[in-house]
Amino acid sequence: MERPKLGRLATVAIVVGDYDEAVAWYRDRLGLDVVEDTDMGEGKRWVVVAPSSGAGARILLAKASGEAQQSRIGNQTGGRVGFFFETDDFARDHARMIAQGVVFKEEPRHEPYGTVAVFADLYGNLFDLIEPRKAAATKE
Template sequence: MRGFAEHRRIATVALVVGNYDEAIAWYVGRLGFVLSDDVDLGGGKRWVTVTPPNGQGARLLLAEASGEEQASRIGNQTGGRVFLFLETDDFSSDHQSMLAQGVEFREAPRHEAYGTVAVFADLYGNLWDLIEPKRRG
């Protein structure tokens, strides 16, 4: 396409949360993410990002809800659909680790044409897929 830089990517996805610190504790403690940024912006706002431990993929911006409208979206930013996809190259190991950390899976692992997958909920009820894509070739 004309006029667009060739090397663009989705770098950060905002996730509305109820509280910065409880969200940090859950994503770091239960999913093993790394706290990348926690910057005080003043007025109670912070720039808080977490990433998977390998640093690959988009960062999550943990955005504390401000006001009733934003608070009403906590845990249901997509109308009940799976919202985020956590890819792994070792489904079994990650699934067991997450279960041991108290992550709530909404279903047993299943094998699909595209890979092994199971839906889990984060601390607010947002739905995620833990997925090991099928290898090609």
């Protein structure tokens, strides 16, 4: 049997406590664009943010509904980094993010795969800011 040929991973969901506070944080702190904000009725919205470059997956800001979802706000991945933003200039974006009030959980570190630091969103979800090693540098 032939395997499916899926396209790119288009969207990931992050459970949030409030649409407007989440939009403001991701827009103002990370510089993401609001690419969709559709009222779905009954207090629900389809809110999607994404890098202005259009590269990579988009983020659906999904408001928690019920106790089970509320309990996951800020800890969707059990305390692990669950989301990764790449940059072509770590120092530039790290400094810009700090200036915008983003809280980094550690100092930048150099790993075999690149320069990285962990930061948290307004709810405590963990992200990596990473500048991957250049492909040429890995062919040493």
